[in-house]
Amino acid sequence: MVGDQAVTGGAKLYGLGVGPGDPDLLTVKAVKLLAAVPVVAYPAPEGGASLARAIAAAHIPDGKTEIAIETPMVAGRFPADEVYDRYAAKIAGQLTAGRDVAVLCEGDPFLYGSFMYLYLRLADRFPTEVIPGVSSLGACAAVAGAPLVSRNQVLTVLPAPLAEDDLEARLNLAEAAAIMKVGRHLPKVRRVLDRLGRTNRAHYVERATMDEQRVLSMAEAPEDAPYFSMILVRSPEDVEPPS
């Protein structure tokens, strides 16, 4: 348990959710921690800018030691273990030297966050605390003006990279659903929703709570979506929200 480890003392590792995009959607706790820790780490594409750092930028005071966790971005592939081994060693070096490290995570660290790879490598050796953040699930529903689940409805969260038949079988059994990581999988998701007759109860949300945010009905969704897009599918028996 995290709580047990935290009492062992010494430098501490934080997995810090920074929310979906609006800098004001960081929690008070995240802002306090960013002021206090000497080292801030964040995922970044190789040679590119970190979205997690951009979201938190207004709350990161000058003078921090920064570690960009650079991972190769290959569509449909997850970074090799070797990448996380290397950065875990780097972060362990800071912790061993007595310096607390906050690892920034888009959304929430334990809901599809890459922080878990560092957590699995470090939490048995250092006191570790995970600070939950606003996830893109609630943020997309909020900006779409579409209550996602209520009462005793079941919510199914589906990654769009699933195979088409698997996606269709699972959506067919789902009441409300959120389809994440849409990107280049949008045409496949559209075919599945059309076949199941659920297109008219689906919203497309791109970059929720960011300046470039777009909310469209599924019928208007672009063929080529960015990675940070989501499709919300409301339950067939749901009450109709105002349009």
Add this chain to the structure above:
Amino acid sequence: MVGDQAVTGGAKLYGLGVGPGDPDLLTVKAVKLLAAVPVVAYPAPEGGASLARAIAAAHIPDGKTEIAIETPMVAGRFPADEVYDRYAAKIAGQLTAGRDVAVLCEGDPFLYGSFMYLYLRLADRFPTEVIPGVSSLGACAAVAGAPLVSRNQVLTVLPAPLAEDDLEARLNLAEAAAIMKVGRHLPKVRRVLDRLGRTNRAHYVERATMDEQRVLSMAEAPEDAPYFSMILVRSPEDVEPPS
């Protein structure tokens, strides 16, 4: 769309997520809004204290007009439409008088939040904005030290009041799952997990991020759980987190 309505001017209705329990898990945006709005409303059991208000209390300045949305708490029953009609009218009165109203919601307003009943009655008449909050999903996973979903795993969120056979059928098809609103349904959930052989990969979390928080293995979970408890069931093929 909320965004379209927001430009019509006049007093505004906010659905404001206050997170799972720790007052520091309010967002910066929620704290700013609580400072600015003249009217704060929140759900409360009939004649009892409001949990949402208690969570936000440190961030509510003196001098606000407060509206307790009192709903009868009958186990297994949702409040009658008449209750929400009445409070929607009361809130509409404040908005019509030009006063912004923030309705506090535990967790996130559109993930199983009762705010949707006010939203459905008011969002077509008044500019409305939903401020997402930290949901209990990420909070429970964080305090349990158990990454809930990663990569292309499917997450199923199941309300514990579902019928035993329905719960079992859905859990049987689920990879990772979160079972919400456990309360008096715990013995039923335990039977289902035992039959599916998934008890050893399940955590019981009670009042996540609150002072009274408890995290237990499913085998240690109490027979009589409070309403604010959740059971997290990790995917069978998952990587093992450090214990």
